[in-house]
Amino acid sequence: MKITKRRPDPFFYEGKKEVGILLIHGFTGSPAELSLLGKFLHQTGYTVYAPLLAGHGKTPEEMKKTNKDDWWNSVLEAYEHLKQKGYDRIIAIGLSMGGILALKLAMEKPLLAVIPMAAPIFVHDRRVALTRWLKYFITYSVKEKKEEHIESQLASYDRVPVICVESLHKLIKEVKVSLNKVGIPTLVIQGMNDETVVPESANYIFNNINSTLKEIKWYHQSTHIITLDNEREKLFEDIRLFLERVSK
Template sequence: MKITKKSPEPFYYQGDKRIGLLLIHGFTGSPAEIRLLGDFLQQKGYAVYAPLLAGHGTSPEEMAKTNQEDWWNSVLEAYEFMKSEGYDQIISIGLSMGGILSLKLAMEKPLLAVIPMAAPIFVHDKRMAFARWIKYIKAYQVKGKKVDQIEENLASYDRTPIKCVESLHRLIKEVKHDLPRVHCPVFIMQGKRDETVIPESANYIYRHISSSTKEIKWYEQSTHILTIDQEREKVFEDLYLFISQISQ
């Protein structure tokens, strides 16, 4: 699948099926990281909407003015948009923080299914737990570069507001505590080589949700951003198969 030019803009594709797919991007990222997946699902006939979360796609300074409530409100607005477009059945698909927000959406709104991809319950960077103090020492953390194949598909920030890391930590803790409130079908997708999220997060989600229909799929060669890593075509096909089975 050809790599496309990155853009932080939201996108919406109308579909000829009755199911709407809501794609939610990750922390400091943008819909660019899920556009290839959106294009794939649109070609399968589905309506796809990938909103831009509050504070994202602009500047780190703008993001620093937002918190988890603002990001959550962006997801609620996107959900209501899909409803207003006539899609009564919605599946939420979220990458990284988007996976956490998708699980939260499943707790609060009717969903046909939820698909968290590389959703963080545990993270490699232990400094996250200390962000509420670190923010008084430094305002931003410079992010490292990823391999070219991934980097050229991103439209994300080169600096992370520490204040927002604190908000993300609170969001993860909230969703972790409330996982038993998830009852809809869940398809958990996780890369074994994830450099951001500890892969055990996937098992934790699986064990603590209340869904009777649930599955984990592991990707041996994939790092954090499953949607643009080397196994992305397999990721897309697995995701499509799950959606097809649920919709029947």
């Protein structure tokens, strides 16, 4: 699939199957990072909805006004939107923070399955744990750019509100201690070259959920935004096969 620059807008694609797919983007990101996956899943017959989380897709100043509760409420609203559209069988797929939110959704709402991709339990940047103090001295931190084939596809912020990083850290800790509440079919996905999330996060999730049906997939040539990286077509096919298995 060819990659082209996209907007941060949410998208909804109606499919023929009775399963609705909820795609949840990452921290400071947008549905753009899930656009190729969304189109692929729609082409295979699924209804796909990728909402824009609160505070995202506008400006870092707007995001600064939001926190984990606002992002979570965006996910709940999206879930209810799919229910109102008549989809009682819903599968949540999330990237990065979206993966953490997808796992939280699996703890609190009926889902057919959940797929966390590059979900952060442990992160490379140790400053994340210090944001409760750093927020008093630094308002924004500069976000490093990705490789061109990924960056050209993104619609994300170049600055990160430090107070929002603190809220993300709290969200991760909340989900981490409650992973045993996840008991539905789960596909854990992780790139080995992830520059943001420590890959061991995937093993931690896999080992601490209570799902009888659970799989873990590793991608040895992929970085954090795995949905846009070099192994994306393999990733999409692995997701398709898992969805077929759990939605029969």
